[in-house]
Amino acid sequence: MDWQAFRLSLFLACLTAIILIPMGVLLAHYLVRSSSWLKQFLEAGLTLPLVLPPTVLGYYLLVGFGNTGFLGSWFYELTGNSIVFSFFGILIASLIVNIPFAFIPIQRAFEAIPIELRDAAATCGLNPLKRLWIIELPLAWKGICSATVMTVAHTIGEFGVVLMVGGNIPGQTRTLSITIYDRVQALDMDGAGVMSFCLLLFSFVTLLLSQILNRKSVVRGVAH
């Protein structure tokens, strides 16, 4: 078991969730209420990483964030570091890849809140921010939890784009799933087996957890 890779994977997953979930909440909250024509475009854009092959994303990240790319060269001049082939690079990649996983469950949760409830809260003199904090967030908490679980699980399982943008550097970009690939290439099947089993167990438990979360919300929905 490669604990360094394990820690890196966990760290990446936590950071991704911490950055993405609050953004997902605000964005979903805005989009559910909005009726602008932009909404369709935004929603399609936010779901895009779900169907996009990781290599396409990897390609654009390499082109855009590489040292010859527009953003990459700008960042290089500013900090003297490059974005690709560093932890920062795989963080950006995993933030983009995980947008749908953080966004969709939260959006569904907000959609399920009856509009009358929000109107009633508004009548009581609560401003939109207070409404979000006091009324809507507690009602949508299951969606938010499930988004967090899915984001963390998906980040730990991400492979293609991390390999393309990160390049398998131990301690920086070699996550657990890449370590398995690397161990197999090193003909260390036992090592790869242990880590594969850990990830299998982890993924199963995660899905179980999110299923339990979802089932409870169905029961509650019927009771309403």
Place this chain on the structure above:
Amino acid sequence: MKLLQIILAHFSEFLLIRPRHLFLQRTIFLALLSFSLSTELCIAQVQMKDTKQQRILIAAASDVRYALDLMIANYFKETGQAVKVSYGSSGNFYQQIMQGGDYDILMMADEQYIFRLSEQRKTLDQGVVYGQGRLVLFIPKPILEKWPNLLSPNLLEFGNALKDGRIRSLAIANPAHAPYGVAAEQALKSAQLWEIAVPKLILGENASQATQFAISGSVQGGLIPLALAKHSTVQQKGGYVLIPPSTHLPLIQRMALTPAASRGAKEFYVYLQTEKSQKIFKEFGFE
């Protein structure tokens, strides 16, 4: 810790307002709490790791894997300094470094890559040669037991086996960016076998993956580096024969320091050139 205070403040608001779901909300709160705590721990640990030791990060051609792993273990025993390596194909690393990949030492299976990088000032100098790689034809045990004469350096019987379908697939590294793939292509062309071999080729991402394919049991042969064929796992799975170096361009292995190399990396670079290390390179088949 400020983050925790903010979370605490907002959740206490939740707890006051909806006592019905007290338990559930406390559960989320605890989950979030442990989440941010573990993250802070992680950050602390990553930072500690960086300051405690000098970073030595090597980008190495995958054929040197077992030799280098051994030297790194020796170096750690002698000095306590850890060395990190990323193995891959030389062409891929070239691409990475041009895009901003940040390494201390580069070890390439084809010296042309080092020359090209040094022209672009991505290395300190033109570096030093640490050996010449050799290509071998590897045949898995079950095939070898049936037709033991497949292993001949002139590839004659092997060529026949390719033609009559006894060999249905052949693993080589990807010639687009792996020097051993290029050498394999040239060797097959020298033996007039390239045309027949093309539809049967299984391309590995680098020489190490080609080796893994070759010993997987699903492939009937492979053109792989001698340095990897000498590994005990590979030797258990089959036999190999050296391919004459005259049939392909020489695989001259060259290493160089990058301008970003730390003092520790320079010390390890010198260590790689000591007699002890050179002996290990020789043991793994680098001439």
